[in-house]
Amino acid sequence: MSETNIAFFSGRLVDCANRFIASELVRRGVEGIVPSHGDILCALFEEDGLAVSEIARRTHRTKSTICVLASKLEGNGYVERRPDPADRRAVGLWLTEKARGLKPVFEAISSDLADRITQSLSPEEAIVLGNLLARVVRNWKD
Known part of the structure; x- marks a missing residue:
């Protein structure tokens, strides 16, 4: 692993986020998604x-x-x-209609996920992290 472990931690973040989303969907009674x-x-x-x-x-x-x-x-x-x-x-x-009715649930889960991701960051750090990740992703322009 490199000194920064960026790829490792990025992958872990995706895994953690997906597990969080999946558990929230189940907790809120959303099936089949x-x-x-x-x-x-x-x-x-x-x-x-x-x-x-x-x-x-x-x-x-x-x-x-x-x-x-x-x-x-x-x-x-x-x-x-x-x-x-x-x-x-x-x-x-x-x-x-079934899907449209879930929009508020998805918005709530997204908000909760954002809060969870940034809970140990200051608002300024969260902005910097978002900007840095966006810049890194742009290295792989499709």
Whole structure:
């Protein structure tokens, strides 16, 4: 390991965050959703009816990954596939009422996660950490 252990601690943070999200979903009675579904749902909360390719672009995942995750969400009643009214060949993913009703739960979990991550940091340190991580991620421009 290098002196800074940045990759190690970044990976640990992701693992801890995913476990936190999964346990909060269970604690709040949300079934059939795991942390990997979060990016898709957040993209659709911002703009419902997106194509798989657009969700993949926005979430920095492959189309095949989004298709697998979307199929699971569809099977659990959280999204549905509908033809694009402007182009019948294209299909968009749409949130169901069941999913829309979970938006406040996801927002609360996200807020709690942010609090947990930054609990030992000053507000200034949290901002610096966020800026540094964003700069590091930009090293891998897609």
